[in-house]
Every structure is written in C-alpha cells, then in structure tokens.
Amino acid sequence: MAAPITEPVASAAGRVLALWCPDWPATAAAIAGDLPPQHPIAVVHANRVIACSAPARGAGVRRGMRKRQAQSACPEMTVMTTDDHRDGRVFEPVVTVVADLVPVVEVLRPGLLVVPSGNATRYFGGEEVLAEKLIDAVAASGVEVQVGVADELFTAVLAARQGSHVTPGEDAAYLAGRPIADLAIEPSLSDPTRMELVDLLRRLGISTIGAFADMSVRDVATRFSADAVVAHRLANAVPGRPPSGQLATADLVIEHLCDPPIDRVDSAAFLGRRLADELARRLAAASAACTRLTVEAVTERGQRHARTWRCAQPLTPEATADRIRWQLEGWLTGGRAGAEDRPDSPISMLRLEPIEVAAAGTLQYSLSGNGLPDDPEVGERARRSLVRVQGLLGGDAVQLPIPSGGRRPGDRITMVALGDERIPARDPDAPWPGRLPQPTPAVLLDTPIQLLDLTGQPVEVTARGGFTTEPTTVRMERNGTERGSWELRWWAGPWPTGIDDTADGVIACAQVLLDDSRALLLRYRARTWVVEGVYE
Structure with missing residues (x-):
C-alpha cells in the first residue's frame, strides 16, 4: 500500500466550524406548524419517513419506515409532507443568529452551515468559547444545534454530527476509524453516485475511511470513478474541492435594480427565477458552472442582506432560484426572529455573485438521483429531458x-x-x-439458444423436473448459422415453474455460468430454451 496523501497541517486560522441542526425537516415542520418540542412529528416523502423528531424516535419511528407503519408505532404523531421551501424559509432566522456573531457564513443546505473560525476564535478567546456562544444563541431561538470544529470542511461536518472538536492536524486520524458510509452521509458534500462507491468498497472489504485512505491515488483513479478520487482526498483530510475550481469573473455577476421595489414573497420568487435563468445563460456562455454563490439584497434605505450558498454539485437554475426564494422569504417574513430582523424598506436591488466556479468540461451530470430525496434537482432535470x-x-x-x-x-x-x-x-x-429469488438479472432478454450435452444432443427437462442429460454447452444460432458456442463452467437447476398445457410439457428455469464468466438465466418452454436474463 502506498502512503496516504499528506499536506501541510492547517493552522488554526484556516479552521472550519460547522453547525448542524439534527432532523431539520422535522424541526422546520414543527416550527411552521407551531407544535411544541415534545410533540412527535415525522416528515414523509413517497410514503416513507425521511426525518422524525426525537419524541417520535423514542416511540419507535425510524427513517425509511412506511407512513402507515410509523403511524401505528406512534398514533399521536403528526405527519407532514416534505417541503424544501419550508425548510429553507425556517432556516433563515437561524442563519441570521449565527451571522450576528460570525459575519462570514456559508449555507450548505437548510439545517447545515459552516463558518471560518479563525478570526472569530481570536475575538471570542477560543474555539470552545465560540462554539458555546453559537449553541446558546441558536438555542435561544428554539432550535437544537450541534457544533463540530476541524481543519477541513468535510471533517467539520462529520464532527458536528457528534458534537466533536478535532485537534488541529488530526483530521485524518479522526476520520480513519469512521465507517466508510460516512463518505456519503452528507448529500450536500457528495456526488449523487457516492453511495454506489460506498457499496462497492464494502463488498471489497473496505469498511472504514482509514482503509480507503490507505489506498494509493493511482489505484483509486484507475479502478474507480472520478468521484472516488474526490472521496479519497476527503478521506485523507485534504481539501475536497476539485482542482478545476477558479475565481469568478466580473462578467458573471448579476445586479438587478428592482422597479418597482419588492416587498412580497411571490414577487421575490418570480424575480429570483428570472435572475437564476440569466445567471445560467452567462455561466453556459463562459463554459463554467457555479459551486458557491452569494445572494445579496439591498433595500431602498441601504440595508443589506447577504448569504453565501455552497453546493457539492454545480447549481442548476432551479437550485439557484430555490436558494434565492428561501433567503428572501425568510428575510421578508421575519421567521421566528421577530419583526426587527425584517427589511426596513422594500428591496430595491438583488445581486448574484458566483464566488467559485468550475470549468463545465470537468463536470458530469447524472440522470438519476440517489434515493430519498437526496438530490431531487437531478431527478427533475431527467424528467424534463424525458418530456422533451x-x-x-x-x-x-x-x-x-x-x-x-x-x-x-x-x-x-x-x-x-x-x-x-x-x-x-x-x-x-x-x-x-x-x-425467482434474488438477485434479479440485470439485463432481460428473449434470445433462443440450444443447451447441449457432451455428445452434442439437445438437453431437455423431464416431466419430473430434471435434465434429460447433463448440460455442457450453450450454442446460439441465427438463420441456421452458428453465432457462438460456450462451454459451461457451472450450472444450477432446473426448477419447474409451471405446466405448459399447449405443448404438454413442463416450464422450468436454470442458471448457467459460461466459460467467459457470463452468468445467464435460461427458461425452458415448449421443448425450447431461451436466454431470459444476464447477471452482472
């Protein structure tokens, strides 16, 4: 094994502090519904629980449960459907509270944000003191929060889930013992296909992040996907951003003077959609994609309200419009923070500034999401393509x-x-x-073949469900011409699945392994064999 990647130890000035609100969709739903903290609540999507409160978990409710099963476990529980806009709107007062203490705030998603702790640490007298002040300030607004501090953003986010403080220079050691699934635990910092990589690594016997980090970069790059290289850098506690990151140019910045000024949420959402589309056109013209975006609003009296949004995947027009809406809706309505935190006058200017962009040629979009609803934007993009x-x-x-x-x-x-x-x-x-039991064939076919014995005679299935002779060869013919012949390395079956009344014979299936390592599912009916599926 090659030695893991090493880079100079980060100084305290470059440290990152992450704030994570557990079960945020459930917390946001409870706040929006004005429910008491002790009341059990669950948020469902596609009839399954995606988040639940601590009282609901105490009653036996778990993520992934069907709605009916969760309700039977906790009949008094309130069930609400998922709503990204609600999550973003309710999170804005929390961001405001944090921004009052630490001006530079980056929102990864509703329920999770990060701040650079360097200057704030020196001002407050230590990272522990800063963390306590942030926890107290957020708790005063009625929201539970956990804080994690580390050298790198990814490590800090994982540490926040445990409320841990990682010693400077010890990120790699902290990550080494964590399960490999943690590489995909936070969707805002991982590719939609990251879970597939995690499943593959598990099957290879790599169960911890440290074991993955010990692999050489060359082995990872040649055997796995491009995202695996990014995950390998995270596992070694080096910056997780790809090398294609670059500074945005002034041509990409959008400033829009609102005429008339905006004081309503629906007007702000409509304008946000227009500006998001315009930004997407400018990025496309520059062959770039935005991964960090600052949205700033200015009122007629000069009051400013800015948030920086960071995403693992480049922001789509829909994702950009959603973030503009969440930010402005939370500001215009005041949320739980009170009227004093609302704008002092209508919004007269909106500004979108890409902070970090990546070359579009280095990006590859997936056409499907990765489960519960980790990346609904990808699924929506695929749906629109199919409609066209x-x-x-x-x-x-x-x-x-x-x-x-x-x-x-x-x-x-x-x-x-x-x-x-x-x-x-x-x-x-x-x-x-x-x-047929699992696993199911990956490819379904209906290709006629011949199953032959050692003497070249056809192998059939008897009325009692057994082979007439032992099979040794699979042969494929088309229009009387042999297209291929393969020796069998292994076979199993046959298994009778029914009676063919029309042909007065048995219906059966069998599995075979060819000499080229392909595994096939065969089906026998009317004294004929067909390839019904191919295993991968």
Missing part, C-alpha cells in the same frame, strides 16, 4: 419501469408511458409462489 423526448417521438415512445408482481423477472416490471398513472399490471406485494 416524448414531445418529439410521441406519448408511448418514453416509458418508465415500475415494480410489478410475477414469477418471471420480466413480469416483475410494468412499463408505463411517461405522464400516465403508475399502476402496475400485477400486485407486487402478492406472494407469487415459485418466483
């Missing part, structure tokens, strides 16, 4: 798979046209005795 394709090719040309019921792998997926109601052809929760 559907408009070009017709309504039935774009179809989406939904889980269905059945015994065959192909029966367990129902294809539904985009925009239609997602109703499966068969009940997926029915017992379906005799269905």
Whole structure:
C-alpha cells in the first residue's frame, strides 16, 4: 500500500466550524406548524419517513419506515409532507443568529452551515468559547444545534454530527476509524453516485475511511470513478474541492435594480427565477458552472442582506432560484426572529455573485438521483429531458419501469408511458409462489439458444423436473448459422415453474455460468430454451 496523501497541517486560522441542526425537516415542520418540542412529528416523502423528531424516535419511528407503519408505532404523531421551501424559509432566522456573531457564513443546505473560525476564535478567546456562544444563541431561538470544529470542511461536518472538536492536524486520524458510509452521509458534500462507491468498497472489504485512505491515488483513479478520487482526498483530510475550481469573473455577476421595489414573497420568487435563468445563460456562455454563490439584497434605505450558498454539485437554475426564494422569504417574513430582523424598506436591488466556479468540461451530470430525496434537482432535470423526448417521438415512445408482481423477472416490471398513472399490471406485494429469488438479472432478454450435452444432443427437462442429460454447452444460432458456442463452467437447476398445457410439457428455469464468466438465466418452454436474463 502506498502512503496516504499528506499536506501541510492547517493552522488554526484556516479552521472550519460547522453547525448542524439534527432532523431539520422535522424541526422546520414543527416550527411552521407551531407544535411544541415534545410533540412527535415525522416528515414523509413517497410514503416513507425521511426525518422524525426525537419524541417520535423514542416511540419507535425510524427513517425509511412506511407512513402507515410509523403511524401505528406512534398514533399521536403528526405527519407532514416534505417541503424544501419550508425548510429553507425556517432556516433563515437561524442563519441570521449565527451571522450576528460570525459575519462570514456559508449555507450548505437548510439545517447545515459552516463558518471560518479563525478570526472569530481570536475575538471570542477560543474555539470552545465560540462554539458555546453559537449553541446558546441558536438555542435561544428554539432550535437544537450541534457544533463540530476541524481543519477541513468535510471533517467539520462529520464532527458536528457528534458534537466533536478535532485537534488541529488530526483530521485524518479522526476520520480513519469512521465507517466508510460516512463518505456519503452528507448529500450536500457528495456526488449523487457516492453511495454506489460506498457499496462497492464494502463488498471489497473496505469498511472504514482509514482503509480507503490507505489506498494509493493511482489505484483509486484507475479502478474507480472520478468521484472516488474526490472521496479519497476527503478521506485523507485534504481539501475536497476539485482542482478545476477558479475565481469568478466580473462578467458573471448579476445586479438587478428592482422597479418597482419588492416587498412580497411571490414577487421575490418570480424575480429570483428570472435572475437564476440569466445567471445560467452567462455561466453556459463562459463554459463554467457555479459551486458557491452569494445572494445579496439591498433595500431602498441601504440595508443589506447577504448569504453565501455552497453546493457539492454545480447549481442548476432551479437550485439557484430555490436558494434565492428561501433567503428572501425568510428575510421578508421575519421567521421566528421577530419583526426587527425584517427589511426596513422594500428591496430595491438583488445581486448574484458566483464566488467559485468550475470549468463545465470537468463536470458530469447524472440522470438519476440517489434515493430519498437526496438530490431531487437531478431527478427533475431527467424528467424534463424525458418530456422533451416524448414531445418529439410521441406519448408511448418514453416509458418508465415500475415494480410489478410475477414469477418471471420480466413480469416483475410494468412499463408505463411517461405522464400516465403508475399502476402496475400485477400486485407486487402478492406472494407469487415459485418466483425467482434474488438477485434479479440485470439485463432481460428473449434470445433462443440450444443447451447441449457432451455428445452434442439437445438437453431437455423431464416431466419430473430434471435434465434429460447433463448440460455442457450453450450454442446460439441465427438463420441456421452458428453465432457462438460456450462451454459451461457451472450450472444450477432446473426448477419447474409451471405446466405448459399447449405443448404438454413442463416450464422450468436454470442458471448457467459460461466459460467467459457470463452468468445467464435460461427458461425452458415448449421443448425450447431461451436466454431470459444476464447477471452482472
């Protein structure tokens, strides 16, 4: 193993302090609903719990539970649907409280922000003192918060989840013993595909961040994805930003004079959408993408209100518009902070300033999200692309798979046209005795083949569900011409799955491993074998 990456130890001036509000979607829902802290509450998305309060967890509610299961565990619990705008609006007073103590604040997402602790530490007399003051100030507004301090932003965010203070220069040692899943625990700092990397590393026996950090950079870069290199840098406690980061130019800054001035949330949201689209056009023209953005509002009387937003993935127009709305809605309504923190007059100017941009050529967008709703922007981007394709090719040309019921792998997926109601052809929760167990083939086919024995004779399935002779070869023919022949290294089955009344024979399936390491699922019906699926 090569030695881990090393860089000069960060000084206290470059330290980062992270503030994390546990279960923020549930906390924001309780604040918006004016519910007492001891009242159990859960936030659901797609009929599953994505966040719950401490009283709800005490009653047995857990993330990932179905809504009905959670309600049976805690009948008195209030259930609310997820609302990103509510989360952002309610978080604005918390940011205001922190900004009163530490002027430079970066919001990673509603419920999580970071501040540079250097100057503030010297002013307040130590990192512990600063952390205590921030906790007390936020707690006074009725919000629970945990603080973490470390050299690097990623380490500080993980430390905040445990309320830890990492000694200067000890980030790598702090990360070494943490589970590998922590690389993807915070969606605002990870690629949407990071969880796939974590699952792969687990299967390879790498269970801790330290074990991953001990791998050489060359091995990581050649064997895994580009995001794995970024994760490897985080594991070694070096800056997590990719080398493509660059300073924004003045041409990307947008200043809009509001005429008439804005004093309503809906007007601010509409303008924010327009400015977000304009910023996206300027970034596209410059072949760049924004990863840190400052949104500043100025009132007619000169009062200023600015927030800096940091994202792991480049900001899309929708994400930019959402952040403008969250910030201005929280400021215009005052939130829980009181009327004294509202603007002293209507907003006369909005300014969008990209603080950090990356070359667009170094970025690769994913077409799907990574589960509960870690990256809804990616899913929305994919949906809009599919709608455009559907408009070009017709309504039935774009179809989406939904889980269905059945015994065959192909029966367990129902294809539904985009925009239609997602109703499966068969009940997926029915017992379906005799269905193929997991894992399911990754690729479904319906390709005729011949299953032969050692003498070249066809292998069939008897009425009692066994092979007539031992199979040794799989041969594929097309139009009477042999397309390929493969020896079997291993086989299992056959397993009878039914009776074919039309052909007076048995229906069965078998699994085989070819000499080129491909694994196939075969199906036997009407005295004919077909490749029904390929395992990957």
